[in-house]
Amino acid sequence: MTRLRGQLKVLSTQRNLNQIILAEGKTVNQTKPNYPNKPRNIFSTRILSEITIFVALATALSFIIVYTLPQGGSITAGSMVPIIWLALRRGPKIGLIAGAIHGTIQFAVLPYFIDPIQMLLDYQLAFGVLGLAGLFKKQPIIGAATAITARFIMHFISGVVYWAPLYVPELNPYIYSAVYNGSYLVPELIVSGIIVYLLQKSKVLNVYL
Amino acid sequence: MSVFDGLKFRKVYSPIHNLDPRMKFIYVIIIFAAAILFSSIIPLVVLFLMQVPFVLLARVQKQWVRSLRGALFLALFIFVINIATNYFSQGYTLTAANIEGAAAMTLRFVVLVESFSVFFLTTSPDHLGLALEQSKVPYEFSFAFTTAVRFVPVLAEEAQTIMDAQKARGLELEKGNFLKRIRNYVPVLIPLIVSAIRRSLELAEAMESRAWGATKKRTNLYALKFHRGDYVLLAITIGILVLTIFTFLYIPIPTVSHLLGF
Numbered sequence: 001m002t003r004l005r006g007q008l009k010v011l012s013t014q015r016n017l018n019q020i021i022l023a024e025g026k027t028v029n030q031t032k033p034n035y036p037n038k039p040r041n042i043f044s045t046r047i048l049s050e051i052t053i054f055v056a057l058a059t060a061l062s063f064i065i066v067y068t069l070p071q072g073g074s075i076t077a078g079s080m081v082p083i084i085w086l087a088l089r090r091g092p093k094i095g096l097i098a099g100a101i102h103g104t105i106q107f108a109v110l111p112y113f114i115d116p117i118q119m120l121l122d123y124q125l126a127f128g129v130l131g132l133a134g135l136f137k138k139q140p141i142i143g144a145a146t147a148i149t150a151r152f153i154m155h156f157i158s159g160v161v162y163w164a165p166l167y168v169p170e171l172n173p174y175i176y177s178a179v180y181n182g183s184y185l186v187p188e189l190i191v192s193g194i195i196v197y198l199l200q201k202s203k204v205l206n207v208y209l
Numbered sequence: 210m211s212v213f214d215g216l217k218f219r220k221v222y223s224p225i226h227n228l229d230p231r232m233k234f235i236y237v238i239i240i241f242a243a244a245i246l247f248s249s250i251i252p253l254v255v256l257f258l259m260q261v262p263f264v265l266l267a268r269v270q271k272q273w274v275r276s277l278r279g280a281l282f283l284a285l286f287i288f289v290i291n292i293a294t295n296y297f298s299q300g301y302t303l304t305a306a307n308i309e310g311a312a313a314m315t316l317r318f319v320v321l322v323e324s325f326s327v328f329f330l331t332t333s334p335d336h337l338g339l340a341l342e343q344s345k346v347p348y349e350f351s352f353a354f355t356t357a358v359r360f361v362p363v364l365a366e367e368a369q370t371i372m373d374a375q376k377a378r379g380l381e382l383e384k385g386n387f388l389k390r391i392r393n394y395v396p397v398l399i400p401l402i403v404s405a406i407r408r409s410l411e412l413a414e415a416m417e418s419r420a421w422g423a424t425k426k427r428t429n430l431y432a433l434k435f436h437r438g439d440y441v442l443l444a445i446t447i448g449i450l451v452l453t454i455f456t457f458l459y460i461p462i463p464t465v466s467h468l469l470g471f
């Protein structure tokens with residue numbers, strides 16, 4: 001705006017003020033772009049760009065390790081928070097899609113693969129169900145707990161069906177799966193719960209909506 | 210920030226990087242099928258060693274070793290649990306065959322992880338997006354995937370900057386017990402999320418100003434096509450497939466402990 005005013009001044013020092021006001025009025029009342037036969041996209045551009053950035057944020061956070069557990073596992077700096085947060089902000093469907101894309105990137109970073117359905121369960125679906133947090137828009141903590149419990153269930157199923165028989169055939173698959181997945185998901189649940197609670201208190205959940 | 214080096218977006222040209230991602234995917238699937246079929250150690254070692262020329266040709270040894278190290282924790286876990294269950298279930302005796310079986314299980318896991326890891330290490334996100342698009346995945350998804358991968362180093366750098374800024378104001382991130390650390394982490398996360406939203410607004414504006422989604426059918430400057438290298442890899446893949454099936458059906462594979470005479 002200021003730049004436009006300056007340019008106009010330089011161009012027309014002798015002209016009257018009306019033209020400048022007219023020019024400014026045009027920039028203020030921006031018309032929405034109206035394509036003649038615009039196809040229906042799946043999302044609006046805003047939502048798509050939010051999905052993109054939050055998936056990238058979740059991936060970046062998943063590399064930052066806050067606390068190393070005694071037995072060797074590690075807790076990331078709330079890497080699920082951006083997805084849960086997006087689900088709380090935009091609803092479960094958007095959260096589900098963002099989670100599935102995040103899962104695909106996690107798969108690309110360190111692919112634990114034994115079966116196509118196992119891949120879906122452990123990555124796309126496990127992270128996708130984080131979008132279920134969007135069902136509880138009023139109670140973000142319940143939403144976060146639901147989301148992470150759903151993720152645990154996905155990992156648990158894949159552990160029982162695929163991992164345990166293949167790698168530890170002698171052990172009870174249910175115990176193995178529950179212990180292994182619980183060992184890193186319970187701390188993550190605590191971390192994410194605390195962070196979502198503090199975020200909700202700081203009212204940053206609905207900023208720029 | 211060494212963790213993010215693997216994700217830095219850069220163009221690498223090597224015979225492997227230039228291959229069609231769809232062909233590489235078929236190769237990975239065949240390796241996967243072969244690794245599932247065999248449960249003794251010799252063919253698994255062969256499968257593992259088969260990836261080494263692939264990695265060396267693509268010059269991604271460093272990243273490859275790093276991803277090996279990442280898989281090491283779970284591999285060790287599998288190895289120890291296998292040995293322990295054998296040890297306790299068979300009356301506190303440990304035979305060479307047991308150790309070998311555990312090693313084979315672990316190696317199978319490593320082979321599966323590594324074959325996929327090689328695929329992702331040697332395929333640029335751009336190529337992956339193109340391949341997804343040409344396999345009729347909606348463009349929104351392949352766009353989100355490619356762009357998110359590109360944005361990861363940017364956001365990681367921003368997270369580091371915010372951490373440094375808060376540390377300069379006296380925030381202690383590496384001290385205190387578990388709960389205190391998480392509480393201290395919130396002053397980093399809030400600016401990070403707000404700046405991420407602002408970045409997403411900017412991205413949306415940039416996309417709109419380039420008329421994103423204005424046309425029904427997108428066209429690409431580059432189209433994926435099979436070249437000579439792809440046909441070579443196809444031949445290698447078919448060779449592996451035939452050899453695997455033949456070995457599986459007709460050749461009894463000896464175990465190492467049997468060969469050594471235990």
